[in-house]
Amino acid sequence: MASHAIEVKNLYKIFGPRGEDFVDVVKKGMGKAELNEKHGHVLGLQDINILMPGGCITVVMGLSGSGKSTLIRHINRLIDPTAGEVLYDGTDVCKMNENDLRQFRRNKTAMVFQKFALLPHRTVLENTIYGLEIQGIERRESEKRARGWIERVGLKGFENHYPNQLSGGMQQRVGLARALTNDADILLMDEAYSALDPLIRMDMQTVLLDLQKELKKTVVFITHDLDEALRLGDKIAILRDGRVVQQGTGQQIVLSPADDYITAFVKEVNRGRVVHVETIMRPLSGNPEGVSLPAGTVLEAAARTMTGAHVATAHVVDENGRPIGAIDLQTIIAAMVTPTSHADRQAA
Amino acid sequence: MAICSFLPELLCKFPAIDDGTIRMARKSVDDGFKGFVRSYGDAIDAVVQPLQWFLNYLERAFVSSPWVLVLIIMIAVVYLGSRHVKITIGTALSMLAIGLVGLWNDTMITLAMVTVCTLISVVIGIPIGILMARSDRVQAFVNPILDVMQTMPSFVYLIPVVMIFGIGKVPGLIAVVIYAVPPMIRLTDLGIRLVDKEVLEAADAFGSSAWQKLKNVQMPLALPTIMAGINQTIMMSLAMVVVASMIGVGGLGKNVLQAIANQFFTVGFLNGFALVGIAIIFDRTSQAFGRRLQKHSEVIHG
Known part of the structure; x- marks a missing residue:
C-alpha cells in the first residue's frame, strides 16, 4: 500500500463558545495571552501549515500547552478546527460528513495514545482486534491478523492477559499492536512513549523504526522530547504557543535553529548523533585519504570508525561508493561541540 | 404578639388564599383525577395486566414448588453468582431458619415480589440512565423528577396508585418500582x-458508532456502578415491600403490618429478621457477583 501525504493548511483552533468570531483578530496579530484576557477564548493553534510526507515519520514537537496534541486530533478530527483544512488524498477531513468521517477513521487512520487508552475489561487479544471488530470483520480473520501483530510487538504469550496485568511498556505495545492491526495508512501517535521510562522508550522507538522500515506508513508522532524527535523524525515541526516555529529535518533544526527558543532546545542535544558527515565535509582535494564513510553516517559513528582505525582523516562516499568529500577528526569534534548561543553566532 | 399591634395585618398573618378557593381547587383536581381514572381505568388495567400475570406466575412457582427444590435452586444461584462458600452456607442457614419459624410461604411471596420489582426497575432504569448520560438536557429534566420520587413520602403516592389501580399486587408493585428505580437511573x-x-476518545478514533461505543466501552466500564445501582434497587424494594403491604401486597410485609396493628412484638421481629435475611443474601450475592465481573481490574503487575 503506497502511503499518502497529509497536508495541514492555514489551520486555526480557538477554544471557546464563539471561536469563529476571533479568527480574524488572531490573523491580524492578536496573541494567545491577549485573546484570553480580552475575550476569554483560548488560542489553540494558529496558522498551521505542515506537509506531512507519505511514508515518512513526521514529528510534531513542543512543550505542554504548545498545541501539539490539539494538532494531531485535527488529523482524525477528534477536534474540529475553527478554520483551515486538513487534506488527505485531496479530501478535506474537516468537511467530511459523519459517515465519511467514521469510515475515514476506521480504514485510514489508527491512533496510539499517551495513556494507552486500552479497554480494561478486554484481554490483550480482544483489545487488539477492536478496530477490526467495529469494522465488522469476521472474528477468525481479525484474530489471525491480531495475533500476528501481537507477536511482532513482542507480546506473544500475553494474548489472554488483561491490560492491568501488564507493565506500562507492555500496555503501550498493546496500543501499538491495536493500531497496526487496523492496517491503516496513517498512524497517529500522541505522546505515545512519554509515559514510559527511558530504557523502555528507547526500546519502543526501535520497534517503531524497525516496523516503519517495511510498513512505510504516514506516521505523525507527537512528543515533548527533542532527542526522541531527532531519533524518529524524517521531518520535525516545532510548535510553540500554537504556532509552528520551525520545521525541517532534524539536522536543519540542530544546525540552524530559527530563534532563541529553539537554540535553547537544541543546546543539550547530542549533535554527534544528528549531524551527518556530508553536512560538514569539505570538497575533495587530491586523492581520498583514510577510511571511507558512507554518506548519511552520523558524526559519532564516523569518529568511532576513525579512532578505531587510528586515522585522523577520512573520505565520504555516496551510495555508489564514489568519493564525494573529505573530513578530518578535528572538524568532526568541532561540529559535535555545542556552539555557545544563538546570539553569539549571529554576531559572529 | 405585641409586635403585631404596631404592624399592618398583612405582615403578621400570612396572606393565605381563602379556604373557599382552596377547597374549590382541591375538589376540581380530585374530580378531574377521578374522572380520568373512571374513563381510562380499564385501559390502564389492561396495559398492566401482563405484570399481574407475570407476578402471579412467579409467585405460584415460588410458593407451590417443593421447598427443597426452591432451596436447592436458590443455593445454586447464590453459589454461581458469588462463587463464595461462606455466602452460600449463610444463605442455606438463613433460609432454613426462616422455614423453621414458619415463614417459608410468606418469604416466597416477598421474594417473588422483589424479583419482579427489581427486574422492572432494571428494565426501566438502565435505558433512562443511558439517555440521561447522553444529554445534559435530559439529565436536567429527569433529575428533579427523581428527587421528588425519592423524597416524597411513599404513603403519599400510594394514594393515586390506589385510585388508579385499586388494592392488590400490581399497585403494590408499581409503588415499589417508583420507590426503587431512582438509584438504578442515577447510578447508570x-x-x-x-x-x-481517554478510552472514549480511543473508541472514537477507531471509528466506533454511538451504539458500538455504548456496547463496547460505556456499558462495560460503567458496569461496577450499575451493579451498585441494582444492589441499591433491591434493598429499596425490600424496604418498600413492607409499606406496599398496606395496599394489598402479601408476604412478610403483611405480617409486619398486622404485628404493628396488634402489638405482636415477636411476630414483628421474626418477620423483620426474615426480611433482613433476604436482604443480606441479595446484597452479598450481588456484590460478590459485581466483584467477580471486575476481576480484570486486579493489578497483578506492580
Whole structure:
C-alpha cells in the first residue's frame, strides 16, 4: 500500500463558545495571552501549515500547552478546527460528513495514545482486534491478523492477559499492536512513549523504526522530547504557543535553529548523533585519504570508525561508493561541540 | 404578639388564599383525577395486566414448588453468582431458619415480589440512565423528577396508585418500582458519565458508532456502578415491600403490618429478621457477583 501525504493548511483552533468570531483578530496579530484576557477564548493553534510526507515519520514537537496534541486530533478530527483544512488524498477531513468521517477513521487512520487508552475489561487479544471488530470483520480473520501483530510487538504469550496485568511498556505495545492491526495508512501517535521510562522508550522507538522500515506508513508522532524527535523524525515541526516555529529535518533544526527558543532546545542535544558527515565535509582535494564513510553516517559513528582505525582523516562516499568529500577528526569534534548561543553566532 | 399591634395585618398573618378557593381547587383536581381514572381505568388495567400475570406466575412457582427444590435452586444461584462458600452456607442457614419459624410461604411471596420489582426497575432504569448520560438536557429534566420520587413520602403516592389501580399486587408493585428505580437511573447515568474520557476518545478514533461505543466501552466500564445501582434497587424494594403491604401486597410485609396493628412484638421481629435475611443474601450475592465481573481490574503487575 503506497502511503499518502497529509497536508495541514492555514489551520486555526480557538477554544471557546464563539471561536469563529476571533479568527480574524488572531490573523491580524492578536496573541494567545491577549485573546484570553480580552475575550476569554483560548488560542489553540494558529496558522498551521505542515506537509506531512507519505511514508515518512513526521514529528510534531513542543512543550505542554504548545498545541501539539490539539494538532494531531485535527488529523482524525477528534477536534474540529475553527478554520483551515486538513487534506488527505485531496479530501478535506474537516468537511467530511459523519459517515465519511467514521469510515475515514476506521480504514485510514489508527491512533496510539499517551495513556494507552486500552479497554480494561478486554484481554490483550480482544483489545487488539477492536478496530477490526467495529469494522465488522469476521472474528477468525481479525484474530489471525491480531495475533500476528501481537507477536511482532513482542507480546506473544500475553494474548489472554488483561491490560492491568501488564507493565506500562507492555500496555503501550498493546496500543501499538491495536493500531497496526487496523492496517491503516496513517498512524497517529500522541505522546505515545512519554509515559514510559527511558530504557523502555528507547526500546519502543526501535520497534517503531524497525516496523516503519517495511510498513512505510504516514506516521505523525507527537512528543515533548527533542532527542526522541531527532531519533524518529524524517521531518520535525516545532510548535510553540500554537504556532509552528520551525520545521525541517532534524539536522536543519540542530544546525540552524530559527530563534532563541529553539537554540535553547537544541543546546543539550547530542549533535554527534544528528549531524551527518556530508553536512560538514569539505570538497575533495587530491586523492581520498583514510577510511571511507558512507554518506548519511552520523558524526559519532564516523569518529568511532576513525579512532578505531587510528586515522585522523577520512573520505565520504555516496551510495555508489564514489568519493564525494573529505573530513578530518578535528572538524568532526568541532561540529559535535555545542556552539555557545544563538546570539553569539549571529554576531559572529 | 405585641409586635403585631404596631404592624399592618398583612405582615403578621400570612396572606393565605381563602379556604373557599382552596377547597374549590382541591375538589376540581380530585374530580378531574377521578374522572380520568373512571374513563381510562380499564385501559390502564389492561396495559398492566401482563405484570399481574407475570407476578402471579412467579409467585405460584415460588410458593407451590417443593421447598427443597426452591432451596436447592436458590443455593445454586447464590453459589454461581458469588462463587463464595461462606455466602452460600449463610444463605442455606438463613433460609432454613426462616422455614423453621414458619415463614417459608410468606418469604416466597416477598421474594417473588422483589424479583419482579427489581427486574422492572432494571428494565426501566438502565435505558433512562443511558439517555440521561447522553444529554445534559435530559439529565436536567429527569433529575428533579427523581428527587421528588425519592423524597416524597411513599404513603403519599400510594394514594393515586390506589385510585388508579385499586388494592392488590400490581399497585403494590408499581409503588415499589417508583420507590426503587431512582438509584438504578442515577447510578447508570453516573457510571456512564464517569467512563474514562481517554478510552472514549480511543473508541472514537477507531471509528466506533454511538451504539458500538455504548456496547463496547460505556456499558462495560460503567458496569461496577450499575451493579451498585441494582444492589441499591433491591434493598429499596425490600424496604418498600413492607409499606406496599398496606395496599394489598402479601408476604412478610403483611405480617409486619398486622404485628404493628396488634402489638405482636415477636411476630414483628421474626418477620423483620426474615426480611433482613433476604436482604443480606441479595446484597452479598450481588456484590460478590459485581466483584467477580471486575476481576480484570486486579493489578497483578506492580
